[in-house]
Amino acid sequence: MSQAKLLLITPPFTQLNTPYPATTYIKGYLNTLGIPSFQADLGIEVILHLFSKEGLKQIFAQAKKQRNLSNNALRIIILEHSYVQIIEEVITFLQHKNPTLAFTICERSFLPEASRFEQIDDLEWSFGTIGVQDKAKYLATLYLEDLGDLISEAVDPYFGFSRYAERLGMSASSYDTLHSKLQEPVTLIDTITLELLDVLIQKEGPTLICFSIPFPGNLYSALRCGQFVKRNYPKIKIAMGGGYPNTELRSLSDPRVFEVLDFISLDDGERPLRNIIEHLAGKKSIEQLKRTFCLVNQKVQYVNGSTDVDISFHKTGTPDYSDLLLNDYLSVIEVTNSMHRLWSDGRWNKLTMAHGCYWKKCSFCDISLDYIKNYEPISATILCDRMETLINQTGVSGFHFVDEAAPPSIMKELALELIKRKDECDLVDQYSV
């Protein structure tokens, strides 16, 4: 097993402000086994390339070739120089690296403005007279959104800041559309993604690349990456898992999917991934995989012959945020309603208090799914230990608990444990109900 080297990838796009935590969990578990891995959020890396001087020049060059553009797109193109000139300053401001730029932004003569700025209501009401940082963040977000509008109108209709080609992922009941799209030439976003992936592969030399697919807006990019790896690095194996396969790919039957990857695992990833690694090391037969789709004799098979039990939640290790570009995420304010800020503003350490849901009674919920029905809390002591490790690793003391339904009894125990340890953490609870 020691020869395996894993590359864990979140493909474009999820959130701008913070990494999606799935690969941090898997990396934390691999640490407990002593298996080396490297993780990357290609989403933020592609965004930073796209919204750089060089990236914008490529966007404008493509946009200018289009005909029949809207007045809004034409306005942005006319203002090209203004957009390109300040892009890197705006990005560093949104990364909290140049806070004094806020005063200049708020003067309203620094950022070029197109249609997104028409939605501005009463800035005074939203930000008061001293909320300069937030007001500037909001204005800078509108500036990026104007550029996003240009990209989706004139360069790539599948672009979105937190999703890519989501429509293709949502229609995955048939693989036909995705398959046809994969036969088309690569897009600008594909090109950037694949160049970044290539650098990672050459630097890290992985034997197995794992794609985490939380949402339909991550699927197409993962498949495009898989296609690239199969063509250029045929010895590397490719696996996929995450929330999207867990809910949408349970009846997978199209063998063409396995032209671009080798394994798709369902539900908790730790044990299936361990069995895949052992299988690739020749220590397990293909029949001993766990909850994994793969191709056997050119037919899609769901293999679940392993008798190994799943890894208990308290043995999965502490999520590991190393390798990620933690200081480069962007804090944006898309709407002035402060309730939305948790999803777009600031970087949070994400944790869960329990595996599964303690409640399991909502009539609209599919409680047969593993990640809901198998409830397993961990003790407040382990939770606090994990929080301390994460604070030390990331320098961030804000925690966002992303449980299906955070159990009140654990919340109380955790609060008491925190008081006992005299920790200073900003706790935010998030319920999915």
Ligand code: SF4
């Ligand atoms: S609380 Fe959430 S996870 Fe639990 S049963 Fe209700 S909807 Fe499902």
